[in-house]
Amino acid sequence: MTASQMSKEGTRPLATLIPLRRPPPVTLRELVVRAEALEGHSVAQVARALQMPLPAEPARAKGFVGTLLEHALGADPEAADGPDFPQLGVELKSIPLGSCGRPAESTFVCSIRMADAALESWESSRLRRRLARVLFVPIEAARVRPLAARRFGRALLWVPPPADEALLRADWEDLMGAIGAGRAGTLTAREGCALQVRPKASTSSVRRLAPGPDGPQRSLPLGFYLRAKFTARVLAESRG
DNA sequence: TCGTGATCATCT
DNA sequence: AGATGATCACGA
Numbered sequence: 001m002t003a004s005q006m007s008k009e010g011t012r013p014l015a016t017l018i019p020l021r022r023p024p025p026v027t028l029r030e031l032v033v034r035a036e037a038l039e040g041h042s043v044a045q046v047a048r049a050l051q052m053p054l055p056a057e058p059a060r061a062k063g064f065v066g067t068l069l070e071h072a073l074g075a076d077p078e079a080a081d082g083p084d085f086p087q088l089g090v091e092l093k094s095i096p097l098g099s100c101g102r103p104a105e106s107t108f109v110c111s112i113r114m115a116d117a118a119l120e121s122w123e124s125s126r127l128r129r130r131l132a133r134v135l136f137v138p139i140e141a142a143r144v145r146p147l148a149a150r151r152f153g154r155a156l157l158w159v160p161p162p163a164d165e166a167l168l169r170a171d172w173e174d175l176m177g178a179i180g181a182g183r184a185g186t187l188t189a190r191e192g193c194a195l196q197v198r199p200k201a202s203t204s205s206v207r208r209l210a211p212g213p214d215g216p217q218r219s220l221p222l223g224f225y226l227r228a229k230f231t232a233r234v235l236a237e238s239r240g
Numbered sequence: 241t242c243g244t245g246a247t248c249a250t251c252t
Numbered sequence: 253a254g255a256t257g258a259t260c261a262c263g264a
Contacts, residue, residue, distance in 0.1 A: 055261085062260050063245030070245085080243075080264070096247075098253085104247095106255085111243055143247080189256050196256090200243085204258055208242090221242090228254080 020050045022074035028088050028157070034073050035137055035155035043139070044148035046072055054148055061147050065094045069137055083130065090133045090157070095231060096142030097153065102232045104142060106225040111200050114210035114219070118180030122169050125176075127195075127224050131168065134158045136235065156238045164194070164234070171195035175224075182213045184222060194230040197222050 025031035038046065043065060047054055050071050055061035070077070075084040075092055084092040098104035110126050122128055138153035160168065171192040178187055179197075189196045200223030207218035 059248065060260065062247045063262080065247095066245040067262080077263085094246075100253095104254090106246095108244075108246060199257060199259090202259065202261095223243090 019052045019071050021071045021077070024074045024076060024085065024087065026087070028090070031073060031085060031088060031090060031135065032155065032157050035135055038069075038072065038137065038152040039154050041152055042148065043068065043150050043152075046152075047148075058147065064147070065096075065139055065142075065150075066092075069094055073135075081126075083133075085135075088133070090135050091130050092135050092137070095136050095138045095235070097138050097140050099141060099144050101140070103138075103228040103235065106196065106198070106228050107231055108200070109195075109224040109226060112176075112179065112197070112222045112224060114179060114184060114208065114222075117176050117184075117211065120176065122172055125172060127168070127172055128165075131160060136231070138235065156235060158234055158238070167194045167230075172224075179222075180211065182211045184210055184219055185212070187222070189225075192227070194227055196225050196227055198225050199223075 022034070025034060044054065047068055050068065052068060052071065055064050069075075069092055070084060073085075073092065076082075076086055079086055083089055093107055095107065096104050110130050113120075113126075120126075134157075136156045136158055138155075140151050140153050142150055171194055175187065175192055175195060175197050178184065178191075187197050189198045191197065199220050201221045204220065206221060208221045209216055210219040211217075212219065
């Protein structure tokens with residue numbers, strides 16, 4: 001903020017207002033009740049209640065719904081490496097639905113720390129901890145309706161059942177094993193059943209240090225994503 | 241600059 | 253349509 005803006009009252013731009021944020025939920029039940037209360041409400045309604053300006057262009061709105069949900073549900077803004085709700089051990093994920101009501105996109109889980117690939121175990125992995133408890137909040141008709149008009153669906157708290165954890169573990173061990181062995185450059189998004197590995201960077205020219213076939217090299221940063229087919233099954237099973 | 245929030249743009 | 257690789261915004 002400039003000195004001239006500081007000198008007068010009432011001249012602070014709207015964009016500098018701190019958006020409202022709910023206090024953190026104390027219990028799991030409280031969090032789920034809050035999330036379920038969003039059902040049927042539009043992005044515009046929730047954004048207005050939180051005094052969050054809507055992004056103008058769709059391409060500039062990536063991540064907006066996720067941030068909106070964080071504020072609406074009282075996620076910890078300091079949660080960097082940990083879950084969104086540290087006290088409850090819950091990760092928050094918005095799920096964009098297509099016109100058929102099924103997930104239209106993969107879901108980002110976490111970036112991949114290339115240097116640690118050969119050292120990390122499933123039990124201690126960031127991915128496993130992230131997915132230990134997930135609150136999925138569907139958003140209807142993403143990419144079909146304007147951002148403001150999209151409505152939230154019924155939230156679902158998901159704890160991976162043993163069968164799903166086994167799937168995730170098998171994928172994780174395959175994919176991380178390949179990366180740890182220096183084969184990250186040969187991985188594509190086609191590998192993995194429930195998980196997939198995809199680029200995670202500002203542009204495709206970004207390079208980070210990673211293990212390679214002949215020692216450390218610079219390579220495109222990667223992240224783990226849940227396949228849309230996997231989250232579709234998870235959501236479908238919750239209805240049944 | 242990096243990690244988290246994801247969705248976009250394009251190809252099949 | 254669905255999946256893949258690329259991209260945009262923001263906070264610490």
